Amino acid sequence: MPSFQTTPGTRDILPPDAARWRSFVEEFDAVVSLAGFQHIVVPMFEDLGVFQRLGDATDVVTKEMYDFVDKGGRHVALRPEQTAGVCRSFAQHRPLPPWKVWYSGPNFRYERAQHGRYRQFDQVGVEALGSDDPLLDVEVIALAVEFFQNLGLRNVVLNINSLGDSGDRARYVEALSQYFQGHISELSPESVATLERNPLRVLDSKRESEQAVVAQAPSISGFLSDEAASHFAQVKQGLDALDIAYVVNERLVRGLDYYCRTTFEFQSTALESAQTAVGGGGRYDGLVEDLGGPATPGIGFAIGLDRTLLACDAEQVFPHPSTKADVFVIDTTGGMQALQLCQQFRTAGFASDRAYGGRAMKAQMKAADKSGATYAVIIGTDELSQGVATVKSMVDGQQEEILLDAVVQHVAAQLGKVNS
RNA sequence: GUGGGCGUAGCUCAGUUGGUUAGAGCGUCGGUUUGUGGUACCGAAGGUCGGGGGUUCGAGACCCCUCGUCCACCCCA
Numbered sequence: 282m283p284s285f286q287t288t289p290g291t292r293d294i295l296p297p298d299a300a301r302w303r304s305f306v307e308e309f310d311a312v313v314s315l316a317g318f319q320h321i322v323v324p325m326f327e328d329l330g331v332f333q334r335l336g337d338a339t340d341v342v343t344k345e346m347y348d349f350v351d352k353g354g355r356h357v358a359l360r361p362e363q364t365a366g367v368c369r370s371f372a373q374h375r376p377l378p379p380w381k382v383w384y385s386g387p388n389f390r391y392e393r394a395q396h397g398r399y400r401q402f403d404q405v406g407v408e409a410l411g412s413d414d415p416l417l418d419v420e421v422i423a424l425a426v427e428f429f430q431n432l433g434l435r436n437v438v439l440n441i442n443s444l445g446d447s448g449d450r451a452r453y454v455e456a457l458s459q460y461f462q463g464h465i466s467e468l469s470p471e472s473v474a475t476l477e478r479n480p481l482r483v484l485d486s487k488r489e490s491e492q493a494v495v496a497q498a499p500s501i502s503g504f505l506s507d508e509a510a511s512h513f514a515q516v517k518q519g520l521d522a523l524d525i526a527y528v529v530n531e532r533l534v535r536g537l538d539y540y541c542r543t544t545f546e547f548q549s550t551a552l553e554s555a556q557t558a559v560g561g562g563g564r565y566d567g568l569v570e571d572l573g574g575p576a577t578p579g580i581g582f583a584i585g586l587d588r589t590l591l592a593c594d595a596e597q598v599f600p601h602p603s604t605k606a607d608v609f610v611i612d613t614t615g616g617m618q619a620l621q622l623c624q625q626f627r628t629a630g631f632a633s634d635r636a637y638g639g640r641a642m643k644a645q646m647k648a649a650d651k652s653g654a655t656y657a658v659i660i661g662t663d664e665l666s667q668g669v670a671t672v673k674s675m676v677d678g679q680q681e682e683i684l685l686d687a688v689v690q691h692v693a694a695q696l697g698k699v700n701s
Numbered sequence: 702g703u704g705g706g707c708g709u710a711g712c713u714c715a716g717u718u719g720g721u722u723a724g725a726g727c728g729u730c731g732g733u734u735u736g737u738g739g740u741a742c743c744g745a746a747g748g749u750c751g752g753g754g755g756u757u758c759g760a761g762a763c764c765c766c767u768c769g770u771c772c773a774c775c776c777c778a
Contacts, residue, residue, distance in 0.1 A: 339777095340775080340777085361777095390777080394770085395771080395773080471775070485775095488774080536777055536778095554772085554773095555774085558777065558778060561778065582778095585778030587778080640730095641736085646737045647738055649737085649738065661737095678737090680737085
């Protein structure tokens, strides 16, 4: 048993998975950059108050925060998500709106780990601040759709809803609260507790016994102001115009309190587990103001890396990037030749690798095979004395002797031929 | 935080109703006479059975505690 292992809910992303993570982010970068979103990096921890603005009724804030007092007496917390940090950044620096940014990186929530749920988990996401144009909502949603498609995912369903403006939302919550109070005997003890903290969340219950009560609950749509209803209608029109399929789900309330108007969530139907939400987001028109900035509307989404990658596995798409070497240098004369040749290949831009420790030729050949190299360059005592190297194709086994000085050029030419 | 399953070599797992030096496959390393891989064969290294306590003549196997992990609730990406 090793002395230490990863702390609960955290894990090492080992090769080759880490490479896949990286290309996941690169793919996201490519998609959102085309839409004018620029990269932003915000701190991994901030003043606790920044995150408390997410809402005092959300578990993310009340139960799951990694907060601590630092050596300077500041009460800080590891970020549970990045939207609040981005909004704080906007309030702090006052960039010119519309401000469209994207991010990636780890977030932290203290909860029990499960399939697709970890205490340290990575997300990619975008935030667009400074416009309440419903067609911006559409653009943002379309980016996520585009990204999922580029990954190769086909079984991702888009759910959308509107929570209305804060006044609408308040009236709805009141009505919902009354409704559930009237049916309190049909609710589980857990839901009764939830009802006191955040009636909206009762709609999310997965407990079989109360599905009927939940289904009969009043819908948000009846509480939307004309303005909010019109906004939502335009969002739907925009989605239709882009031929983006969606399901209006009036039970979709989402967990962070700051959401208003448009909210959406992407569910993977390929995932069997409890965590099927691979991404989600919505409007948060009051958040920047809450953080001391000017009244600024905003919308964004976050996509979970782990879950989305699990969905990719389930659909057998987005394979790991290749790590094949171009050439593997085998040296049975002590290793100095391999050292130099590898260096030359790398300088020339070719992926080259070798074995270490003076292993037998057969062992080195095995290593060459495992490296996936297209060519093996062999230097034994015979070759060295003649100033040549044997260049062997690992594909068809053909080999020929090439002057040592010309090996890199030769193999480079051959690889160029193969690649084109 | 609540409930349940699990925790044996790097990985995936076997380990009869508790009984001598804990096994397999994969992987790793080495070899199968003449310097060359992907198949086959042979061999080797590598666990004291998550940790602690207890029951017993004797425990990987039974009991308790603890840690970890997985799943569900919850929460959310």
